Amino acid sequence: MVTTSRCLLTLALLSASVCAAQERLYDRKQWLDSTTVVSDDPRHVPVAPGQRGPEGWLVLKGGRVFDGTGAAAVDANVVIEGNRISAVLPASSTQWPSQAQVIDVSGRTVMPGLIDLHTHLSYSEPDTPSEEADDDAAAALRGAERLRYFLESGVTTVRDVGGQGAVPFVLKRWVAQNRIPGPRIFAAGQLITGTGGHGAEGLRPSCHGASNGRTREASGPDDWREAVREQFKRGADLIKLASHYSRDEVRAAIDEAHSLGLKVTVDAETQYIQWAVEAGVDSVEHPLPRTPETIRLMASRKVDSVPTLVPYIYIFDLDGGYFDSTSRRFSFSKAANLALFRQMKQAGIRMGVGTDLVTDWFRYLPQSYITELQQFVAGGYTVPQALVAATRTSAQILGMDDKLGTLQPGKLADVIVLDGRPDERLEDLKKLRLAIRDGHVVLQDGRIVSTPHVPRPEPVPSREQSK
Known part of the structure; x- marks a missing residue:
């Protein structure tokens, strides 16, 4: 009997170990050495070596630098080479190449570009x-x-967590190629939900598994796996799921x-939040109800939160409530949402900034x-801590903190310059006076900068054609 009990215990521990291993994100970076150049997104796709960003150096001189690490702002010079931050120098130093372009930002605050972790770029308006x-x-x-x-609001990175077909991926490529102005984009592709789940209520053509719609309905674990693979095939940087689902479906x-x-x-x-946390989800969107047990489980498993308090402020102020949705069958309010935020903060859950600005x-x-940052402050953050949440912490939740979120040598040059002291x-x-994305000045004096095209020479006729 004792031997049998020990065997059963051993099998249970082995099973738990296997499940825990499956829950963790597979770190593909372990196969990359420092010489392999990869895409600047979570997919880590090898790319050909070459010039990244504009050629030459750009110096932001004399600014008050809030670097996003949590340190207090200091007077410093930020040196950018190509699309990377080369150095953050003391204010007295001029150790940069003589041919560098220098922009005097004296009296202004220099900080990392803001990150919005919850956007829907392709959604329609009323x-x-x-x-x-x-x-x-x-x-x-x-x-x-x-x-x-x-x-124009200082956001240099957005995470699109549910978009129209392939549209978010096309927008991502065009911004990265500087063909249209915008923040860098990390896209999830379609929202994946169970039949009739959130985002798939009613009979809209964009639901029911349509490949070009905003929502991909899935039914059964195998179909949920296939839906994930479809987004990966299109170029997804992350996956967005929505209730309802079964335990087996969300786990798959x-x-x-x-x-x-x-x-x-x-x-x-x-x-459904607890089921997702038990299945190994990385983050949870919105301030929607969950039990104290689920909050403790999120904290113990280091599951992040993107609380998105501001859209629910708008919902309650404009409409009085969230009506006619089977995925909102519970009572909640602005006060309840802020209380939940405080509970998550007290539990030590890491939280990033997202606005979820649907409709118009x-x-x-x-x-x-x-307003979203002000809700962080109302929930117990200091103003500098709220800005760190908008920069470094949000980059960590993206899995991009090795490249984004702080003004440190080696990081991507996503920088904004503002009048005043936003950390106070x-x-x-x-x-906002100046914005730099990937080393390119994309906004100056409050206006979008459009780089003039360089005309190609017309083709020269060949000898045969000229005869």
């Missing part, structure tokens, strides 16, 4: 004509417009994503982003 709501061309143009709003989707090296975030509520709310920017007064985030 006045969008019905024939354009699910049209890819119209969705791409809507995304291009939103990108400009974010960039998370296991598949982690095997592919992608993080998973979930839009879920009540028991992106037109409130930059105030909506500032969040309202000063409205005073």
Whole structure:
């Protein structure tokens, strides 16, 4: 009997060990050496060596540098070479190449570009004509417009967590190639949910597994795996899941994503949050209800949170509540949401910044982003801590903190310059003067910078043609 009990205990421990291993993100970086150049996204795809960003050096001289690490702002000079930060020098130092372009930012605050972890670039607005709501061309143009709003608000990185078909991936490529202005994009692709789940209620054409829709309905563990693979095939940087789902379905989707090296975030509520946390999810979106046990489990398993308090402020202020949705069958309020935020902070859960500006709310920017940060402060953060959440912490949640989120040598040059002191007064985030993305100046004096095209010479006729 004792021997049998020991065997059963050993089998249980081995099973738990295997499950725990499956829950963790597969670290594909272990196969890369320092000489392999990879894409600047979580996919880590090898790319050909060559010039990254503009040629030459750019110096931001004489600014007050808030570097996003948590340290207090100091007077310093930021040196950029190509698309990387080369050095952060003392204010008295001029150790940069003589041919560098120097921009005097004296009296202004220099800091990492802001990150928004919860956007939907291609979503329609209330006045969008019905024939354009699910049209890819119209969705791409809507995304291009939103990108400009974010960039003009100091946001140099967005995470698109549910978009129209392939549109988010096309926008990502065009921004990366400097063909359209905007923040760098990390895209999840379609939202994956169970049949009739969040984002798939009703009979809209964009639901029911349509390949070009915003939502991919899945049924059964194998189909949830296939839905994850479809987003990966398109170029997903992460996977976004939404309740409802079964335990087996969410476990299969998370296991598949982690095997592919992608993080998973979930839009879920009540028991579905706990099921996702038990299955190994990386982060949870929104301030939706969950039990104290689930909060403790999130903290112990280091599951992150993107609370997105601001959209629910708008929902309650504009509509009085969240109505007519089977995925919102619970009572909640602005006060309850802030209370949940405080509980998560007290538990030690890492939280990043996302705004979830659906419908036409992106037109409130930059105030909506500032309001989200003000909610962090109301929930117990200091102003500098809120800015760190918007930069370094959000980069950590992206899995990109080795390249983004702080002004340190070797990091990607995503930098903003503002009048005032946003680390003391969040309202000063409205005073954006300069934005740099990937080493390129993309906004100057508050206006989007468009690089003039370089005309190609016309083709010269061959000898045969000229005869």
